[in-house]
Amino acid sequence: MKKLLLVALALALICGSAYAAEPVKIGLxxxxxxxxxxxxxxxxxxxxxxxxxxxxKGGLLGQEVVVVSEDDGGxxxxxxxxAQRLATQGIVGVIGTxxxxxxxxxxxxxxxAKIIQIANGSTAIRxxxxxxxxxxxxxxxxDEQAKVGAQAIEKMGFKKxxxxxxxxxxxxxxxxxxxxILDANKDIEIVFFEAIVPxxxxxxxxxTKMKGFEPDVVFFTGYYPEAGLILRQKxxxxxxxxxxxxxxxxxxxxxxxxxxxxxxxxxxLSAPLPKDLPSEDAKQFLEAxxxxxxxxxxxxxxxxxxxGFRVLVHAIAESKSxxxxxxxxxxxxxxxxxxxxxxKISFDDKGDRVGEVYRVxxxxxxxxxxxxx
Amino acid sequence: MEQxxxxxxxxxxxxxxxxxxxxxxxxxxxxxxxxxxAHGDLxxxxxxxxxxxxxxxxxxxxxxxxxGVSVLAVMVMGLVALIGALLDRLxxxxxxxxxxxxxxxxxxxxxxxxxxxxxLIYGARFQVYPQxxxxxxxxxxxxxxxxxxRILILLASIVMMGALYxxxxxxxxxxAIRAAAIDQGAARLMGIDVNRVILMVxxxxxxxxxxxxxxxxxxxxxxxxTMGWVYGLKAFTAAILGGIGNIPGAMVGGILLGVIxxxxxxxxxxxxxxxxxxxxxxxxxxxxxxxxxxERVAEKV
Numbered sequence: 240m241k242k243l244l245l246v247a248l249a250l251a252l253i254c255g256s257a258y259a260a261e262p263v264k265i266g267l268x269x270x271x272x273x274x275x276x277x278x279x280x281x282x283x284x285x286x287x288x289x290x291x292x293x294x295x296k297g298g299l300l301g302q303e304v305v306v307v308s309e310d311d312g313g314x315x316x317x318x319x320x321x322a323q324r325l326a327t328q329g330i331v332g333v334i335g336t337x338x339x340x341x342x343x344x345x346x347x348x349x350x351x352a353k354i355i356q357i358a359n360g361s362t363a364i365r366x367x368x369x370x371x372x373x374x375x376x377x378x379x380x381x382d383e384q385a386k387v388g389a390q391a392i393e394k395m396g397f398k399k400x401x402x403x404x405x406x407x408x409x410x411x412x413x414x415x416x417x418x419x420i421l422d423a424n425k426d427i428e429i430v431f432f433e434a435i436v437p438x439x440x441x442x443x444x445x446x447t448k449m450k451g452f453e454p455d456v457v458f459f460t461g462y463y464p465e466a467g468l469i470l471r472q473k474x475x476x477x478x479x480x481x482x483x484x485x486x487x488x489x490x491x492x493x494x495x496x497x498x499x500x501x502x503x504x505x506x507x508l509s510a511p512l513p514k515d516l517p518s519e520d521a522k523q524f525l526e527a528x529x530x531x532x533x534x535x536x537x538x539x540x541x542x543x544x545x546x547g548f549r550v551l552v553h554a555i556a557e558s559k560s561x562x563x564x565x566x567x568x569x570x571x572x573x574x575x576x577x578x579x580x581x582x583k584i585s586f587d588d589k590g591d592r593v594g595e596v597y598r599v600x601x602x603x604x605x606x607x608x609x610x611x612x
Numbered sequence: 613m614e615q616x617x618x619x620x621x622x623x624x625x626x627x628x629x630x631x632x633x634x635x636x637x638x639x640x641x642x643x644x645x646x647x648x649x650a651h652g653d654l655x656x657x658x659x660x661x662x663x664x665x666x667x668x669x670x671x672x673x674x675x676x677x678x679x680g681v682s683v684l685a686v687m688v689m690g691l692v693a694l695i696g697a698l699l700d701r702l703x704x705x706x707x708x709x710x711x712x713x714x715x716x717x718x719x720x721x722x723x724x725x726x727x728x729x730x731x732l733i734y735g736a737r738f739q740v741y742p743q744x745x746x747x748x749x750x751x752x753x754x755x756x757x758x759x760x761x762r763i764l765i766l767l768a769s770i771v772m773m774g775a776l777y778x779x780x781x782x783x784x785x786x787x788a789i790r791a792a793a794i795d796q797g798a799a800r801l802m803g804i805d806v807n808r809v810i811l812m813v814x815x816x817x818x819x820x821x822x823x824x825x826x827x828x829x830x831x832x833x834x835x836x837x838t839m840g841w842v843y844g845l846k847a848f849t850a851a852i853l854g855g856i857g858n859i860p861g862a863m864v865g866g867i868l869l870g871v872i873x874x875x876x877x878x879x880x881x882x883x884x885x886x887x888x889x890x891x892x893x894x895x896x897x898x899x900x901x902x903x904x905x906x907e908r909v910a911e912k913v
Contacts (some may be wrong), residue, residue, distance in 0.1 A: 276736035434883035
């Protein structure tokens with residue numbers, strides 16, 4: 240009898256405490272390890288900061304907000320497992336992730352579990368062309384990026400263009416898109432179009448081959464670890480062809496890997512960097528971030544993850560519900576020019592962010608990223 | 613034609629590194645018939661230890677780049693050799709009498725252990741060697757433009773492989789290693805301490821792998837905790853290509869694999885270069901199942 244009483248008491252305690260503080264859970268899926276670890280770790284820092292600020296102000300729907308994070312390792316296979324784990328943890332929505340092929344591996348898992356997914360760095364076009372109702376992204380799309388890249392190449396007057404990608408969903412998509420636009424221009428000839436194998440150390444073979452085609456400019460659509468090595472080896476070969484990178488080369492580690500000399504003069508496309516964000520909200524956020532972690536955020540994708548979090552929280556608060564259909568509906572239809580950290584945010588029917596233009600940046604002699612006029 | 617020779621030098625430099633790592637696989641296999649899957653991670657550890665020693669001791673500032681890097685290489689070799697010996701003592705020796713599969717599983721476990729240890733100690737981000745440790749000059753050879761470091765990597769590898777070959781062929785300990793590779797039981801009857809031979813193998817192989825890691829760090833600059841996987845796989849392939857268990861085979865296999873990759877990239881397609889390299893491997897194995905220099909081993913029943 241005594242035992243039974245004890246069990247009943249324990250049960251009551253467990254249920255009671257769980258009921259009293261059922262927090263609103265928001266997932267974060269990011270590359271905490273692997274090649275893109277610096278992106279994922281900063282995403283987590285941003286979300287931890289925003290969640291702490293929100294909880295200090297009284298939380299969401301009267302409840303505490305908890306960020307549940309999982310590591311996708313920057314790898315589609317790891318990501319699918321991470322998504323399955325997150326899907327069983329009662330999260331309302333998930334923020335992330337960075338790489339497009341990684342996001343693609345998880346889209347259907349979240350869709351079937353009716354979990355809202357807001358990607359922060361996955362710019363591949365086809366992600367939002369699948370008619371998934373719970374998928375959104377705060378970053379722009381690659382057709383927009385390819386357009387800006389092609390315009391930059393035309394404006395700088397390059398005639399012979401080499402395009403190099405790395406066969407990932409994002410890089411190949413961007414390369415194909417840019418090729419399509421440049422092919423339409425009769426003055427510009429694409430002399431070289433090939434893929435590298437990411438994750439290696441030696442890219443001199445491709446550089447030697449590419450040099451034989453004498454391009455005026457190289458458009459590299461892969462990620463920063465490889466871009467840094469390629470720039471370094473290009474300098475070693477004494478080849479001074481200008482390079483333009485896609486927005487995945489936008490990371491300060493690029494300069495560290497390539498070295499300041501080799502990185503100087505490198506152009507890349509990107510949404511405005513954290514330091515160039517104009518809004519008052521953004522300045523306050525940058526200050527709070529620097530205060531907590533000792534340095535400002537270096538990656539725009541981490542800030543875009545923060546925007547995903549803020550817009551999701553806003554939608555939950557306004558629709559007064561954690562029902563995915565209601566929140567998704569609100570995100571699709573009722574958000575107009577939400578003041579995000581990276582500018583105004585609205586979503587179209589596909590879940591893509593409306594507006595927001597890519598800029599061209601250049602790395603200067605000191606390794607700083609300078610916004611081109 | 614110029615491009616051909618340029619690609620040849622590219623391939624040789626990459627291949628020299630593969631060959632150095634392949635030696636570790638092939639020596640362990642020769643004596644123990646075990647694929648040491650943790651060998652690629654010993655290579656990673658070499659790269660990270662090199663970085664730590666380089667930045668903390670600032671050797672190159674005190675005694676100049678040439679001596680600094682040489683001393684550094686010796687220190688890295690010593691430390692990684694020590695880790696290799698510990699690996700054998702803790703992970704393989706207790707399983708010496710068990711079925712071969714147990715040791716292979718133990719090797720995989722050791723690989724995961726090393727990889728995660730490096731990640732936990734150094735973090736998951738890319739680490740970068742300091743710039744300008746080595747001079748960035750390039751040499752003009754008959755109109756070919758070859759960075760000096762590439763030549764140094766190739767020379768250093770060849771010297772080390774030569775020394776190893778001499779050691780194995782001409783010294784008493786080397787003879788003991790060869791004897792143990794042929795027949796452990798008979799070697800024991802001849803008064804050879806087989807466990808000490810195996811210890812020797814686990815000192816030499818990891819030392820070569822560790823110094824290869826240091827070279828990759830010094831030359832390419834960028835290292836991370838997963839780098840051992842790609843290099844380990846390629847070096848393992850090189851060891852099989854040359855005939856696993858055969859030391860000159862590992863050297864030939866490594867250099868050949870590097871050159872095939874560079875040529876595949878140059879004249880066919882870059883994205884397909886790994887596929888081309890592995891097709892060559894399959895072809896060679898079809899016609900020479902023991903690898904290029906592999907000995908014909910009578911199957912023991």
